[in-house]
Amino acid sequence: MDFSFFNQLLIIFSLSVVCIAVFHRLRISDTLAYLVVGLILGPTATGFIDSSFDISLLAEIGVVFLLFSLGLEFSLSNMLAMRRVVFGLGGLQVLISTVLIGFCGLLLGFSHAGALVMAAGLSLSSTAIVSKELSRRNEIRSDHGQLAIGTLIFQDIAAVFFLILVPAVGGFGESGLAMSLIISLAKGSLFVVFMLMIGRWVMPKIFHEIARARSEELFVLTAIVVALLAAWLTHLLSLSMALGGFVAGMMLGESHYRHQVEADIRPFRDILLGLFFVSIGLMLDLDQFLSQWHLILLASAGLILFKAVLISQLSYFVFPDRKAAIRTGLSLAQGGEFCFALVALAANNQFLSASTSSLILSVTIVSMAVTPLLIRYSETIAERLTGERKKRPTMISSADRIRQETETMDNHILICGYGRVGQAISRFLDKESLPFAVLDDDPVHVREATRASMPVFYGDCQRLELLEAAGLKRARLVAICINNSRNAHAALKKIRSVNADIPILVRTRDDAMMDTLKRDGATEVFPEVLESSLLIISHVLHLLGHNKLAVAQRIDAVRRQHYNILHGSFFGTSEALHDLDGNPQQFLHAVTLPEKAYAVGKRLSEIPLDKTGVHIQKLTRDNDSVPLCNDPSLHSDDVVLINGTPEQIEHAETVLLSGQ
Structure with a gap:
């Protein structure tokens, strides 16, 4: 078997x-990490990956999954609403x-076909x-995000047109140019209509049956099959x-399963999309780049500047929002992946020489490589160019303004965080x-x-200056309702x-940082998951006929004991080792003591579990519970x-079994 x-x-x-681990530490996009991987391993750098290695199909499937995910966000009604964009x-x-790019190509001595290929590739x-x-930056739904995605949708349609146009200009193919375009347009229209009919009348029934089966594997597999x-x-x-x-994706965008589909397909999409970016890095000719770096960088800068200015103006x-327009221009200022297909097609038909093709590809790759940085700093650049700081209409953001609005408040409640709980x-x-008065960082x-x-x-x-501006020193009570436990802390x-x-009341999602918050000054900590559990428990006991006063006293006792009885849960296949904030979760774990265990014959107080x-x-x-209050001796079996984080549990189990 060939394992090459x-x-x-x-x-x-x-x-x-x-590379991704290093780039994450440096707060640099994963996209650049994948490009660097391709560059390092390419045949003109280290040569670890030879020129015969082909991951183009896997890479293209990654792009398919990406477009599938985008389609889920853009239903047909959404597309019709965005038709102007x-x-x-x-x-x-x-x-x-x-x-304009084609005209520049003609001035540089390109043939008509070669100028068309270069212009078509670089315009996308x-x-x-x-x-x-x-x-990744959660900006798809922003003004500039909508403008950029709408433009990209048309570019993908135009790419199909260019892929038909280039070979037709070359004079091969059984039908003329006009007929080729008409046939392709007809095929595309029939495909869209067919898929939308399937999406409206067939797919909802299929996904309904799959949802009834309650099989995650079946749901994921169906989503993958639909996309492929x-x-x-x-x-x-x-x-x-x-x-x-x-x-x-558009076909499923109308259904209420779209969020689940998007979540399930994301891991496959991101990994295969990473291969796509690696394949781009592999295409860069490092020898040519080193010999013509000044020309490539100049051409790349020219392309970025030209497209950024043009797209911003359009x-x-x-x-008519200058900041959104500039950010759209910066986001779309690079060349695109369809340029590679067009250049390859042109090279096969001898429209472009090998050196010219490589030069165009190098310019495209360099412009793509700087795109994550342009998008990351687009807001800052737009503010500098417009001379406007970040404007949030009807939004108060300065300490002085907050102080003016709250100066008459006294003995008030200060709420930190205006999510669901803060709003309630x-x-x-x-x-x-x-x-x-409320402080929140969600505009x-x-x-x-x-x-x-x-x-x-x-x-x-x-x-602190904003807290004081909101009247912290005059406040009667503070309620911290921030989702992120570390930020709340x-x-x-x-x-x-x-x-x-x-008095400071802190709401948390769970009990991961409960002890830390209490230690550092929280008057009361209310873990949302545990409080909802207590509410259900109280209803269960009421329905079973227990006295309401006795139930209320029992629930209050649990709160006074800092929810000890509710801490942790048994680990399962759906459990994550860390919560959404990155804190280790608390779990329950049962340790059975064999006859030769270190803890056998010793009292609980004699075992150094407190260190764990x-x-x-x-x-x-x-099968009977032994009261812990009597400091019992431990027997075999x-x-x-025990309850703790995975690391604490592992340490405690080692102590119980071996004493180390």
């Missing part, structure tokens, strides 16, 4: 692990870019990079596979006519709340540094139920 493909794929993944902005951008942007970066089947159909029709993935014409608290306080929350005349101010709850420490006496950080929840002997 496997060996080279293993090298790619291994180096990707290292898709066909107006997108159409003008492709047309003007192609004409990278759907893969732009959509991935906008998704659509891509296969478009390939069969000589259209773009990526276009098939996008239409398949975007402003469609959507504020509504009750408002109904009781109790004064309160959408603040904008919507201020429109409703709620005293909600934009600001980071970890900044940081806000708590800031508040305690200036006010040691004020675990809590003993229960001791079972012959006793079962000790």
Whole structure:
């Protein structure tokens, strides 16, 4: 069996692990990490990956999954609503870019066919990079994100047109240019109609049956098959596979299963998309780059500047917001992956020489490589160019403004965080006519709340000057309702540094940082998951006929004991070792003591479990519970139920069994 493909794929993944870990530490995009992997391993650098290695199919499937995910966000009704952006902005951008770049190509001595290929390739942007970066930064739904995605949708349609046009210009093919275009347009239209009919009448029934089966594997497999089947159909029709993935996503975008589908397909998409970026890095001719680096960098800078200015101006014409227009231009200023297909097609038909093709590819790759940085700093660049700082209409962001709005407040409640819990608290306080002020760093929350005349101010709850501006020293009580436990802990420490006496209530998602928060000054900590459990428990006991007063006393006792009985849960296949904030989860683990275990014959107090950080929840002997309050001796076959993080549990189990 030939393992050469496997060996080279293993090298790619291994180096990707290292590069992504390093780039994450440096806060640099994963996209650049994959490009660097391809560059390092390429045949003109280290040569670990030879020129015969081909991962183009896997890479193209990654792009299909990416477009499939984007299609889930853009239903047919959404597309019709965006037709001015898709066909107006997108159409003008492709047309003007192609004409101007093609004219420059003719001035440089290119043939008509060669100038067309270069112009068509460079007029298109990278759907893969732009959509991935906008998704990663949660900017798909922003103004510039909508403008960019709408333009990219038209570019993908135009790419199909160019892939037909280039060979037709070359004079081969059984039909003329006009007939080729008409046939392709007809095939594309029939495909879209067919897929939308399937999506409306067939797919909902299929996914409903799959959902009833309650099989995650079946659901994931069906989503993958739908995406790949659509891509296969478009390939069969000589259209773009990526276009098939996008239409398949649109087909499911109308259903209420789209969020689950997107979540399930994401791991496959990201890994295969990484291979796509590696394949781009592999294409860079390092020898030519080193010999002509000044020309390549100059041409890349020229391309980026030209497209950024043109797209910014066109975007402003469609959507008159200068900052959004500039950010759209910066996001789409690079060359795209379709340029590689067009250049390869031109090389096969001898429209471009090998050196010219390599030069165009190098310019495209360099422009794609800097795109994550352009998108990352697009807001700062737009602010510098427009001379405007970040504007949030109806939003209060400065300490002085907050101070002016809250100067008449005294003995009020200060709420940190305006998520679901913070909003619930504020509504009750408002109904009781109790004064309160809220700090939140979500601009959408603040904008919507201020429109409703709620005293909600934009600001980071970890900044002491903003807390003091909101009247911290005059406040009666502070409620911290921040989702991220680490940020809540940081806000708590800031508040305690200036006010040691004020009551502070902290809401957390779970009990991961409960002890830390209590130690650092929280008056009470309310883990949301545990509180909801207590609510259900109280209802269960009421329905079983228990006295309401006795139930209330039992629930209060659990709270006074800091929820000890509820800490941790048994690990299962759906459990994660860390919560959403990156904190280690608390789990329950039962340790059965064999006859030769270190703990056998010793009392609990004699075993140094306190050093491990675990809590003993229960001791079972012959299926009966042994009271812990009597400091019992441990026997062989006793079962000790402990609670702690995975690391603490591992340490405690070692102590119980071997004493180390």
